[in-house]
Amino acid sequence: AQSVTQLDSQVPVFEEAPVELRCNYSSSVSVYLFWYVQYPNQGLQLLLKYLSGSTLVESINGFEAEFNKSQTSFHLRKPSVHISDTAEYFCAVSGEIQTSGSRLTFGEGTQLTVNP
Amino acid sequence: KAGVTQTPRYLIKTRGQQVTLSCSPISGHRSVSWYQQTPGQGLQFLFEYFSETQRNKGNFPGRFSGRQFSNSRSEMNVSTLELGDSALYLCASSLGVRGNTIYFGEGSWLTVV
Numbered sequence: 001a002q003s004v005t006q007l008d009s010q011v012p013v014f015e016e017a018p019v020e021l022r023c024n025y026s027s028s029v030s031v032y033l034f035w036y037v038q039y040p041n042q043g044l045q046l047l048l049k050y051l052s053g054s055t056l057v058e059s060i061n062g063f064e065a066e067f068n069k070s071q072t073s074f075h076l077r078k079p080s081v082h083i084s085d086t087a088e089y090f091c092a093v094s095g096e097i098q099t100s101g102s103r104l105t106f107g108e109g110t111q112l113t114v115n116p
Numbered sequence: 117k118a119g120v121t122q123t124p125r126y127l128i129k130t131r132g133q134q135v136t137l138s139c140s141p142i143s144g145h146r147s148v149s150w151y152q153q154t155p156g157q158g159l160q161f162l163f164e165y166f167s168e169t170q171r172n173k174g175n176f177p178g179r180f181s182g183r184q185f186s187n188s189r190s191e192m193n194v195s196t197l198e199l200g201d202s203a204l205y206l207c208a209s210s211l212g213v214r215g216n217t218i219y220f221g222e223g224s225w226l227t228v229v
Contacts, residue, residue, distance in 0.1 A: 032214065032215050034218075036220075042222055042223075043120075043223050044206065046217055049215075049217065051215045102147045102171075102208075102212055103172050103174075104149075104151075104161065104208075104218060105161070107158075
């Protein structure tokens with residue numbers, strides 16, 4: 001079985017400050033890792049994903065996440081946030097296809113609020 | 117190309133009724149999954165269909181069911197609605213191969229009164 005823990009339910013920051021949203025996972029098999037963002041009254045949008053290769057993955061809007069296998073973590077970071085980054089962020093894992101297909105297991109979510 | 121389309125976006129039902137939600141996946145995608153999102157339980161996987169067959173199922177009672185048609189469109193049905201079924205129901209589509217990007221629709225907001 002897989003599980004995902006997002007260590008902070010709410011993260012308030014000021015505009016242009018750096019931010020880190022923390023995510024830890026547990027799984028008995030190798031996993032793929034994802035970060036999704038949800039703006040109010042909308043569905044989920046993929047921010048970035050780790051499949052294999054370089055442990056540092058980047059998104060087009062300045063976010064990055066680093067896969068750390070020894071610490072089973074996949075923290076999301078941004079060096080300078082904008083008001084428009086205010087949203088809920090979800091970390092998710094996908095396990096072996098034999099048991100999970102396209103199934104994602106999500107963390108509880110982290111509400112990022114960027115204040116002026 | 118068009119994204120994942122869910123209908124209806126908002127609906128209100130009475131306890132004991134049933135509801136059917138519809139999802140049209142991205143063209144070419146054969147996998148459709150359904151998730152329930154509530155403030156208390158977060159995002160929970162309901163089931164996944166691939167080429168008209170249920171490939172995976174979450175831990176929900178039998179009142180929750182789904183199906184997929186030959187054109188990959190999917191429906192989910194909830195019978196004998198309970199107040200606790202009030203939630204945002206999200207449909208997601210992908211090519212169905214592990215690691216493929218999973219795209220979500222805007223969701224259907226169900227309120228049970």
